Amino acid sequence: MPLIALPQRVRELAERTLDIEVSALQTARGHIDDDFVKAVQIILSRPGRVVVAGMGKSGHVGRKIAATLASTGTPALFMHPAEASHGDLGMITPADVFLALSNSGESDELNTILPVIKRLGVPTIAITGRRSSSLGRMADAVLNSAVPAEACPLNLAPTASTTTQMALGDALAVALLDARGFQAEDFARSHPGGTLGRRLLVHVRDLMRTGDAVPSVEPDCSFTVMLREMTRKGLGFVAVVESRQAVGIFTDGDLRRLIESGDDLRGRMARDVMHANPRHVRADALAAEAAAVMEDHRITSVLVADDEDLLVGALNANDLMRAKVI
Numbered sequence: 001m002p003l004i005a006l007p008q009r010v011r012e013l014a015e016r017t018l019d020i021e022v023s024a025l026q027t028a029r030g031h032i033d034d035d036f037v038k039a040v041q042i043i044l045s046r047p048g049r050v051v052v053a054g055m056g057k058s059g060h061v062g063r064k065i066a067a068t069l070a071s072t073g074t075p076a077l078f079m080h081p082a083e084a085s086h087g088d089l090g091m092i093t094p095a096d097v098f099l100a101l102s103n104s105g106e107s108d109e110l111n112t113i114l115p116v117i118k119r120l121g122v123p124t125i126a127i128t129g130r131r132s133s134s135l136g137r138m139a140d141a142v143l144n145s146a147v148p149a150e151a152c153p154l155n156l157a158p159t160a161s162t163t164t165q166m167a168l169g170d171a172l173a174v175a176l177l178d179a180r181g182f183q184a185e186d187f188a189r190s191h192p193g194g195t196l197g198r199r200l201l202v203h204v205r206d207l208m209r210t211g212d213a214v215p216s217v218e219p220d221c222s223f224t225v226m227l228r229e230m231t232r233k234g235l236g237f238v239a240v241v242e243s244r245q246a247v248g249i250f251t252d253g254d255l256r257r258l259i260e261s262g263d264d265l266r267g268r269m270a271r272d273v274m275h276a277n278p279r280h281v282r283a284d285a286l287a288a289e290a291a292a293v294m295e296d297h298r299i300t301s302v303l304v305a306d307d308e309d310l311l312v313g314a315l316n317a318n319d320l321m322r323a324k325v326i
Helices: 007-030 034-045 056-071 108-119 134-138 160-179 184-189 195-201 223-233 252-261 287-297 317-322
Strands: 050-054 076-078 097-102 124-128 141-144 237-242 245-251 280-282 301-305 311-316
Touching: 007 160, 034 124, 034 141, 034 160, 050 056, 050 108, 056 076, 056 097, 056 160, 097 108, 108 124, 108 134, 124 134, 124 160, 223 237, 223 252, 237 311, 245 252, 245 301, 280 287, 287 301, 287 317, 311 317
Parallel strands: 050 076, 050 097, 097 124, 124 141, 280 301
Antiparallel strands: 237 245, 301 311
């Protein structure tokens, strides 16, 4: 017969788990001491990478810490301690820092390679729950991840301890990020495929329509010719240009409103129906800035002008959506 989980018991265990892990993090907060500062200073002083290692669950946490460090301005990689004894120690250079994770501090695989790493002159930072362990004694700085209890009802499965290790790794990454003056633009460069990367790396010039792709007419153009130009280019607007400057704009929304008004449009010219002084952005502006202009003014297109206010392109919301900027 299938096992049945009683709803009340499930909720109680979930709440108990979170309570224990919150308590573990509060305990870890009290463990932030001079060694944490020393660990940050060690990493900042070395020109190489942070080589992270750990066995079992600590290894999984270590992989995440290495990834977080690497994405926030501190070059890092993960090295499996068991593989290290069979050649992967070649990953470590004298310019690096070794960051070792072990709750007990007595991982055989780590303790086997630690003497070799020390002989290389590579400083070691430990994240361990036992300062007096073999790992703790050999480390140049210890981040104390000791917890009062695991969240596991048997007090066996790594739960609160791995949560604490992860949090200490995050704290280390944030402290290093701040010390390096790491900015959102730097984060974007290491995340070019993500939404933030696109918002901070893609410029208007990368997406804008140029040349004949920009619908444009002169102010004295007839209403009929203006509509043909707007329809042919398919961007939902037409720029009214005089001496290469955009003096106005006419959109498909303007067209609907004119038709609804019942006005006689025969004999009208572009200058009669255009909106003067249209919104525009610079080509070197971020595409996200153009999106903000559209959103703020409730428009779906924006013109692009150079430093002399000469029309050089156009951008609409569809361009931004295709580029996943919005």
